[in-house]
Amino acid sequence: MRFSTSNGAGLVALAALAFPSVNACLTYHDASTLATNFGLLVSSYSQKLANETLAPDFIDYSESVNTLIDGGGDAPVALLGETFSSRAAYESASATQPSVPFAVQNIWYNCDTITVRWKSAQSPQPVIGISVFHTVFKLLNKPVQYQIDEIWGEFDSAAWLENLGILVPASRKQKREIAFEA
Numbered sequence: 001m002r003f004s005t006s007n008g009a010g011l012v013a014l015a016a017l018a019f020p021s022v023n024a025c026l027t028y029h030d031a032s033t034l035a036t037n038f039g040l041l042v043s044s045y046s047q048k049l050a051n052e053t054l055a056p057d058f059i060d061y062s063e064s065v066n067t068l069i070d071g072g073g074d075a076p077v078a079l080l081g082e083t084f085s086s087r088a089a090y091e092s093a094s095a096t097q098p099s100v101p102f103a104v105q106n107i108w109y110n111c112d113t114i115t116v117r118w119k120s121a122q123s124p125q126p127v128i129g130i131s132v133f134h135t136v137f138k139l140l141n142k143p144v145q146y147q148i149d150e151i152w153g154e155f156d157s158a159a160w161l162e163n164l165g166i167l168v169p170a171s172r173k174q175k176r177e178i179a180f181e182a
């Protein structure tokens with residue numbers, strides 16, 4: 001077979017055959033693998049998995065994470081600002097974080113976006129969250145041809161702050177006051 005410029009249409013068709021899934025949508029396998037891998041980044045972080053799962057220009061928005069970083073209040077991180085502005089920023093923060101439990105509860109997905117409802121079985125309070133992953137197609141030499149380039153995730157940060165011992169629940173504060181008055 002010989003290709004020439006007059007055979008451009010044939011080349012396009014051949015390229016489409018060689019890369020059949022360029023315009024394809026996420027499959028259940030892609031969505032569940034990305035959700036599982038994201039969970040593993042939370043429960044047992046590794047930079048290798050972060051590199052595979054997240055796109056280099058990854059961005060993460062989460063008022064819940066910002067409020068955890070601030071320990072409540074709105075400083076030093078602006079509550080509505082970007083949480084991580086690149087994969088490298090995410091990686092350096094994650095490398096120093098203690099692991100927390102993470103279990104996927106539900107997955108919904110469409111062509112390029114995955115919504116995950118998850119549970120972190122912390123103590124004393126469980127934390128439920130919902131994270132939305134926008135994905136980009138990459139010709140990776142991997143079972144999953146997508147990476148996450150944007151995450152919007154929110155969760156019960158009051159429960160998490162209580163688990164960290166930073167927030168004292170109103171019910172316990174009241175008990176303290178009663179004990180003090182008695």
Ligand SMILES: *[C@@H]1O[C@H](CO)[C@@H](O)[C@H](O)[C@H]1NC(C)=O
Pocket residue numbers: 047048051056
């Ligand atoms: C992850 O990717 C960065 C570049 O973005 C590279 O410097 C680093 O060595 C990679 N780490 C692993 C474990 O693959």
